Amino acid sequence: MFLDIHTHSMSSDANIKKVFNLDITATSLGEDLELFFGGNESVSVGIHPWSVSEEMFFEQIEILEFLAADSRVKAIGEIGLDKLKGPDLKLQEEVFLKQIRIAESVRKPIIVHCVKSFNELIAIKKLVQPKAPMIIHGFNRKSDLAIELAAKGFFLSFGIALIDSELSKNALKSIPLSQVFFETDDEKGLTIGEVYNVASVVLNIELEELKDKIYQNYLELYL
Ligand SMILES: [Zn+2]
Numbered sequence: 001m002f003l004d005i006h007t008h009s010m011s012s013d014a015n016i017k018k019v020f021n022l023d024i025t026a027t028s029l030g031e032d033l034e035l036f037f038g039g040n041e042s043v044s045v046g047i048h049p050w051s052v053s054e055e056m057f058f059e060q061i062e063i064l065e066f067l068a069a070d071s072r073v074k075a076i077g078e079i080g081l082d083k084l085k086g087p088d089l090k091l092q093e094e095v096f097l098k099q100i101r102i103a104e105s106v107r108k109p110i111i112v113h114c115v116k117s118f119n120e121l122i123a124i125k126k127l128v129q130p131k132a133p134m135i136i137h138g139f140n141r142k143s144d145l146a147i148e149l150a151a152k153g154f155f156l157s158f159g160i161a162l163i164d165s166e167l168s169k170n171a172l173k174s175i176p177l178s179q180v181f182f183e184t185d186d187e188k189g190l191t192i193g194e195v196y197n198v199a200s201v202v203l204n205i206e207l208e209e210l211k212d213k214i215y216q217n218y219l220e221l222y223l
Contacts, residue, residue: 003218004192005157006137006183019074023048024060044075044111049086052095061098068106076103077111084115103132109221112136133221146171150179157181160190162198169202177213
């Protein structure tokens with residue numbers, strides 16, 4: 001079984017376990033919970049840093065608290081910090097912290113969106129010391145940073161960048177496979193099979209073995 005830990009593509013495939021991401025904007029829930037889940041049995045739910053707003057976040061947090069315990073919600077995310085887009089970083093940090101606490105209370109992993117804010121992310125993890133595993137999605141940075149993050153207990157998820165970025169390939173090679181995931185995110189036309197195929201070449205490991213190991217990583221997030 002392939003695992004796509006973070007995708008925005010709704011299409012289902014019997015050979016792929018997908019964790020479909022749902023962003024809580026202030027109006028996204030409405031009255032109809034079933035419409036919100038859209039028939040998906042495995043979703044991550046969170047307030048994306050781009051969707052954080054001063055006026056709305058109390059309401060957004062209430063919605064997340066309500067949804068987080070639902071058995072279809074497998075992770076809280078994508079949540080995090082972005083220095084290039086979204087509101088003031090202080091507000092992003094406040095909302096990120098609130099969501100980490102929700103993940104802790106329901107004992108579910110966290111899918112992290114992090115752009116140019118790795119120092120802040122590391123500081124927050126050190127401060128809060130969440131038991132909830134933190135998976136940094138769309139990782140495409142240097143090996144040094146990958147090694148540092150893995151040593152601090154983060155998981156890293158690799159996507160489109162792995163196809164043609166040496167940076168991403170080297171980062172993948174530099175950390176334990178037990179802390180690796182793969183994803184398609186919102187890349188149209190990218191299949192999770194392509195990502196796994198490249199990873200299997202980069203890591204010099206059989207595709208079937210890679211699939212098993214990554215799926216095992218997923219199961220162990222909940223132990
Ligand atoms: Zn995404």
